[in-house]
Amino acid sequence: MSAVTLQSFAHGRGHALELADALGATFGEIGVHKFPDGESRVTVAAPAPTTILYSPLDRPNEKLVELALAVEALRRGGAARLVLVAPYLCYMRQDKVFHAGEAISQKAIGGWIGSLFDRIVTVDAHLHRVTDIRDVFPGRDAQNLTAAEAIAGFAREQGFSASALIAGPDAESIQWVSHIAGSLGAEAIAGEKTRLGDRDVRIAFPDARIKGRAVLVADDIVSSGGTVTVAVESLKRAGAADIVVAVTHALFDAEVEARIRAAGARAIWSSTSVPHPTNAISLASLLAGALHDEIEIENEKQK
Numbered sequence: 001m002s003a004v005t006l007q008s009f010a011h012g013r014g015h016a017l018e019l020a021d022a023l024g025a026t027f028g029e030i031g032v033h034k035f036p037d038g039e040s041r042v043t044v045a046a047p048a049p050t051t052i053l054y055s056p057l058d059r060p061n062e063k064l065v066e067l068a069l070a071v072e073a074l075r076r077g078g079a080a081r082l083v084l085v086a087p088y089l090c091y092m093r094q095d096k097v098f099h100a101g102e103a104i105s106q107k108a109i110g111g112w113i114g115s116l117f118d119r120i121v122t123v124d125a126h127l128h129r130v131t132d133i134r135d136v137f138p139g140r141d142a143q144n145l146t147a148a149e150a151i152a153g154f155a156r157e158q159g160f161s162a163s164a165l166i167a168g169p170d171a172e173s174i175q176w177v178s179h180i181a182g183s184l185g186a187e188a189i190a191g192e193k194t195r196l197g198d199r200d201v202r203i204a205f206p207d208a209r210i211k212g213r214a215v216l217v218a219d220d221i222v223s224s225g226g227t228v229t230v231a232v233e234s235l236k237r238a239g240a241a242d243i244v245v246a247v248t249h250a251l252f253d254a255e256v257e258a259r260i261r262a263a264g265a266r267a268i269w270s271s272t273s274v275p276h277p278t279n280a281i282s283l284a285s286l287l288a289g290a291l292h293d294e295i296e297i298e299n300e301k302q303k
Contacts, residue, residue, distance in 0.1 A: 013029060014057045022284045053074070053082060056086060063107070095129050124146055149179075161185075169219055174188065201227060216245075225252045243265050247270050
């Protein structure tokens with residue numbers, strides 16, 4: 001039996017296989033059977049002493065139940081160490097109570113996931129007031145990787161250079177966008193967002209720096225797409241010669257994608273954190289770099 005195996009549900013199979021290949025780990029697919037009443041029967045592959053479970057947690061509610069069932073089977077089957085690789089990690093937004101009676105979802109889900117796994121690895125977790133991912137999983141080994149270098153590397157391959165602008169849709173994005181810009185030797189700018197109503201947002205950019213230039217609009221997560229769409233429209237009006245959107249987590253549907261393109265984006269590139277038609281930027285190398293220590297430790301034990 002291999003010292004390390006990587007297992008995945010069908011919904012993450014393609015990207016999990018890519019990661020297993022990068023790690024040199026044995027791959028096993030987790031089977032799920034749906035009963036007529038909506039319950040799931042989960043069947044895992046044979047676990048190794050260290051088992052990595054790969055599961056992007058977009059549209060998470062059903063996935064979380066099946067994740068717990070897989071953990072029970074893997075532990076009982078002999079997995080001494082379980083590592084969750086969730087390139088997209090759900091329920092991270094709400095880290096405080098905004099209205100009486102609300103659950104703090106980050107605390108509830110983070111504490112529960114932490115009780116199941118020995119280590120959690122994610123990418124660009126959507127954190128606000130909590131800045132350290134280890135605070136989400138008390139007492140657990142946890143890493144929050146960033147896709148900024150992977151995005152910059154792909155943009156470079158596609159012809160983006162130091163002459164391009166890397167634009168964040170709002171002030172909150174500037175630190176992340178600056179990371180991408182720094183890798184390219186390019187300039188970073190952020191839009192000034194003004195909210196006029198629940199669905200009425202204005203974003204202003206410094207026009208004089210945009211005209212005639214290629215612009216990469218970068219954001220960590222896009223779901224409804226409203227902010228990115230308005231940002232693209234604003235950049236187009238300011239005279240940008242070419243606009244491309246790059247995002248770590250593509251949670252939007254085909255209708256939102258069409259709106260972003262209609263606003264003026266020539267292309268949309270997303271990372272493989274979530275399976276999506278816009279996937280272009282592989283995270284396999286980034287994740288493998290973080291997980292190679294699991295392989296090395298188990299290889300040493302086998303000597």
